[in-house]
Amino acid sequence: MMTNNIEDDQGSIGIGAMIVFIALILVAAVASAVIIQTAETLQQNAQSVGDDTQEEIAGKVQLHGAFYAAAGDDVHLIFSLAPGSGTILTTAIKFQVYCNDDTNVFVQDAGDFDDEDILTLDGGTTLTAGTAGNSVSAGVKYYISVTLVNCALDDVQTGWAASLHDGSIILNMHVDGGGSTMEILDASGTLNEGDSVL
Known part of the structure; x- marks a missing residue:
């Protein structure tokens, strides 16, 4: 008697399909893990950049006016803190001034806002220079008279009058x-007491 061998390959097709299906699930799992990790990293970076930007914008001094004082060494400043700022110690506010003097030599002055008395613009409060814990708050305008030794307005004006430079003074806070x-x-130009230099 003869035997007929019938080959049945249906089982191997089913196993192959299952292997492909499992491979697709594994690829999808790895891809989703990578996407989730990337999203978390982007969110953390965005939060960090947002915090840094908020500090840069909120913790900032806004200058509303700068005026000549007759002595020629002082400049009267009207300032406030940027909206959204918290309370800031006067020792944390620094200034740097750069200019060319009456002989066209580049000079500078520096200090902090705790070196001089600070008054609220309405005159209601005086923050005495050098007092520990002095602070300024957002929403209030303040007045300070800053003494400039090397960049005294009179000296810079003299250099301008002699056509040595343009009479500009760079103030950084x-x-x-x-x-x-x-x-x-x-x-x-001609400077008189109270003239705006801003």
Whole structure:
């Protein structure tokens, strides 16, 4: 008697399909893990950048006015903190001033806002220079008279009058751990008590 061998390959097709299916599930799992990890990293970076930006914008001094003082060494500043700022110690607010003097030599002055008395613009509060814990708050305008030794307005104006330079003074104000503000003061022309130099 003869035997007929019938080959049945249906089982091997089923096993192959199952292997492909399992491989697809594994690839999808790895891809989703990578996508989730990337999304978490992007979210953390965005949060960090957002926090840094908030510190830069909120912890910042806004200058509203700068005026000539008759002594020629002082500049009267009207300032406030940027909206959203918290309370900032006066020792944390630094200033740097750069200019060319009456002989066209590049000079600078520096200090912090705790070196001089600070008054609220309405005159209601005085923050005495050098007092520990002095602080300024957002939403209030303040007045300070800053003494400039090397960049005295009279000296810069003299250099301008002699056509040595343009009479500009660069004023930078920095908040420790916060933002910076740069303004250009103008000491050209005739200066009288109370004249704006901003």
